[in-house]
Amino acid sequence: MAINLQKGQRETINAPKFVVGLGWDANSSSTGTAFDLDASVFVMNENKKLVADEFFVFYNNAKTPDGAIEHTGDNLTGAGDGDDEQIRIDLSKIDSRVNELCVVVTIHDADNRRQNFGQVRNSFIRIFDADTRTELLKYELEEDFSIETAVEFGRIYKRNNEWKFEAVGAGMKGGLQDYLNKYN
Numbered sequence: 001m002a003i004n005l006q007k008g009q010r011e012t013i014n015a016p017k018f019v020v021g022l023g024w025d026a027n028s029s030s031t032g033t034a035f036d037l038d039a040s041v042f043v044m045n046e047n048k049k050l051v052a053d054e055f056f057v058f059y060n061n062a063k064t065p066d067g068a069i070e071h072t073g074d075n076l077t078g079a080g081d082g083d084d085e086q087i088r089i090d091l092s093k094i095d096s097r098v099n100e101l102c103v104v105v106t107i108h109d110a111d112n113r114r115q116n117f118g119q120v121r122n123s124f125i126r127i128f129d130a131d132t133r134t135e136l137l138k139y140e141l142e143e144d145f146s147i148e149t150a151v152e153f154g155r156i157y158k159r160n161n162e163w164k165f166e167a168v169g170a171g172m173k174g175g176l177q178d179y180l181n182k183y184n
């Protein structure tokens with residue numbers, strides 16, 4: 001049975017290999033233009049800085065150099081239930097400098113398309129065991145976002161040799177570059 005988390009809640013991830021699934025549905029009719037939401041991961045050291053440029057995982061850089069974190073592919077529409085984008089994580093391969101993974105979803109070309117998270121529904125982030133496929137944790141973002149164009153869905157971090165997940169759900173007006181500036 002998956003544990004359903006509330007915003008701010010933290011739980012231990014009890015699986016050495018797991019998948020982070022992210023889902024959303026967008027209301028295209030409100031802008032007349034297709035929505036393309038993108039999941040990205042900032043893989044950071046204990047100073048909350050990117051371990052190296054290659055540790056920013058997104059649709060154009062699908063895998064970290066240690067092979068531990070892999071984006072499985074860019075979904076362009078978000079149509080349908082279930083995960084729209086996924087990130088696979090294998091803790092046995094993870095670089096020893098890695099201490100935290102920040103999972104962010106942004107809206108591609110949000111400014112030009114005049115889109116924001118106020119038009120996005122049914123957002124969730126979940127974690128399931130990669131071997132057994134058992135769902136471990138799930139967080140449904142219930143926040144009413146409005147002008148935000150980027151949302152940190154959750155973070156995965158190491159504490160006392162355990163890996164934990166925190167349901168974050170923090171939105172901001174900006175894009176990937178703003179996170180890059182913050183974490184570089």
Ligand SMILES: [Ca+2]
Binds near residue numbers: 077
């Ligand atoms: Ca996408």
Ligand SMILES: [Ca+2]
Binds near residue numbers: 082083
């Ligand atoms: Ca969807």
